[in-house]
Amino acid sequence: MTDPVTNPITNSVTNPVSNTATDIISERTPHVIAAEINMIKYQTERIYLAAAVEIGRRLTEAKGLLKHGEWGKWLEESVDFSQSRANKLMRIFTEYGAGQLTSSNSDPDPNLNYSQAVLLLGIPKEERAQFIVDLDVEGMTNQELRKAVKERTQARQEKDQALQEKDLALQENTDLQKALEDQSGIITGLTAELANLKVQLENVKTSKEELAKTARQLNDSLESLQKSSAAKGYERMKTNFINTSLKVRANHIAFLCENLDQTMKEVKHKLLQIAPSDKEAYIIYKNKVHDLLNVWLKDETWSRQAHPGGDAQ
Template identity: 80%
Template sequence: MTDTIGTVTDVGSERTPNVIAAEINMIKFQAERVYLAAAVEIGRRLTEAKALLKHGEWGKWLEESVDFSQSRANKMMRIFKEYGAGQLSSSNSDFNPNLNYSQAVLLLGIPKEERAQFIVDMDVEGMTIQELRQAVSERTQALQEKDQALEVNADLQKTVEDQSCIIAGLTEELDNLKSQLENAKTSKAELAKTTRHLKDSLESLQQSSSAKGYERMKRNFTNTSLKVRANHIAFLCESLDETIKEVKHKLLQIAPNDKETYIIYKNKVYDLLKMWLKDETWSRQARPGGDAQ
């Protein structure tokens, strides 16, 4: 190293501040270059020693044997891991950047898989430490923004998937309601068809049967009509029961997240039930001679 420094000093006959600065910077670069190689070798040996020590002995060994803190040792081992696998040797790799220690440490802030391309793109060897620090900071910020954008995109994708599930559920529920409505329409149509058939039979018997037979058939028709109406009422009661159960189920579903809506429609159901129970038509129709509807 002394020979190298002597050679730089002998260049040029005129000593100027710029020449002296160039010599100082060259010496600094060479010293840090040597220090980087030394740090790699120290990191190599620290890695080897840690693998040999028992659990719990690492910190004590560092303090007593080499006077290193764990933080400094970890830094050296990372330098070995990142730069010690032949990366600084042109015989082992086509990519052989001429880095010094300060540059190598700053470049630890760049992901390993992107570091080689970053060195080429930014011409790191020709940058000052301050310029490199700024470039690494900007790249780190760009990577963070990229990660944040990916995270936001993932959240949006999840939201879209959740909304799709909700839409699918609502669509299925709508299809079920449509099916129930169709069943109700079919039952009502069947009842109407049966009623028309009975009326047609009665009219036919009125025209072809004796008065006694007509009265008997009239009674049969009346009884049958009552049964049909009773069945219709049973169907309506069953539908009403299912509807009330469905309303109750839906209200209990939304109660945890929409208490206001839950209370409004729960009270509305109570009010309807009270109104129906207070309707005097129920009592009046139950009396003898009450008007039939």
Template identity: 50%
Template sequence: MNDLSTERTPQVIAAEITMITRQTRKILLASAVEIGRRLKEAKSLVNHGEWEKWLEESVRYSLSTARRLMQLYEEYGASFPDEPGLSNHAPVRDLTYTQALLLLGLPGEEREEFLAQNDVTGMTKLELQQALKDRDLAKQESEEIQQENKALKKGLEGINNAISSLMVQSLLPENAQRESPAAGASSSVGSTGSAPLESNAAMPTHNLKTEIDPNAPAKYVERCDTCCKTISTAFFDLTTALTNLHYLDGNLKEQKRKEAQKLLETIAETIKVWPPPKKPLKVIR
């Protein structure tokens, strides 16, 4: 009775063919690397300007084919030592010619990492192409996240700068942010009807100057216009930063929006009556 393990079946024959095919492809890669090694050597010996002619006449290779073979040698040559008996087994030596070509698109260190993380030798051409595509997408997503983090940081800086600019240009009472909680509550509610904005920024001192110069009104009108333009520009920068932050971090956007809203409401309430009726300004003569 024959041993079933040695029975010649279509499945057994198919497995043998597959194994021989893979071995042939590995041999093809090793051969391609060796050809690339010799092409590099020949190129260094051929006269300048005669390389393409030499390829066509001597080995019947196109320039693109020669470049590809030399690139295979440059990238994988170290894994295929040219000295007989020298052992230098590396994962690359288990690749097929097609797999090696597909992996040429990866830098050396990234290629080694990819080989360590994936069973490349067991992949078909389509599977390897998909794995490389997935890797590129993951890398792109990682880079996009880093860019979003940078944009988030920049957006926060923009909002803080815009709020600071609004505070400096606003016409809040003198030293409103430096008053104690009790004093601040009584003076602010009495004059503006709202609590003072919490901030460490020192506000400008409001002084009343008496001038004889007949052009003084025009000068102060111009200054008012300039301040309004500055506030308008700062407000535009603020809303732009808030819009960008909205798509990056909604919670942070809302936090900064409330801070800005509180500041703007305080400014709006304060400017309703100016100068403040219950807080006389200092007169400089």
């Protein structure tokens, strides 16, 4: 006869293999023996799960009563548990204590054994009860359950990854839209600047025309004076004419220099504005400005015109 198994929590006695069944099966075969062993293992793990829940419950209670720093020492001296083992038992209590697996579609007291309960820790708590019902976990072997938990975990990870990729794509789309809006603003600003430069260019053209008109008037006045004045008066008027012409030219040069300085400042300002977002355009146009300045500085006309013996016309 097989010895009965006593449940340490309920103190009830369970006979894993009934005498009646043993008496009926007169032929003892390896298959029959294996079935009996598996039944004993299953019932033992059922009892072990119940015991683990109750131990976890009491460990949780004890930890709440102990002062900070006393937990590890109490485990070692009082119950001979490591902290990792105690944590596992407390988690089993948290996950499988009374009412933890109850749901509208599930058995309020699923017929799980300890090994199944441990494997099911891999399923999120909020999904576990439905998972047990959907897969009929009670009838699965540990190997089948381990595979099912692994597949569910992998499916969850793939779903989470897909959601992350979707969120990333949405964020990238938002960033791209913002970049396009910024570029549109830059283009609008540059268009306005181009229009302003065109106006300035027209002003320069008008100034040139006015200077030419003044020069013609002065020349006419000079010719008139040459015809009507004495030599001395002519020379005086000639000097005045030259001085006036020089002043007009100097004013024109000052005007052009002021416009050139303003233009260069605006070009520099705009280049610095686009530098953070469009470094390539910044470098291209900065180099163009440098090249243009170098061409002007290297122009031999400057030296030839300024040479004491050169032609000043």
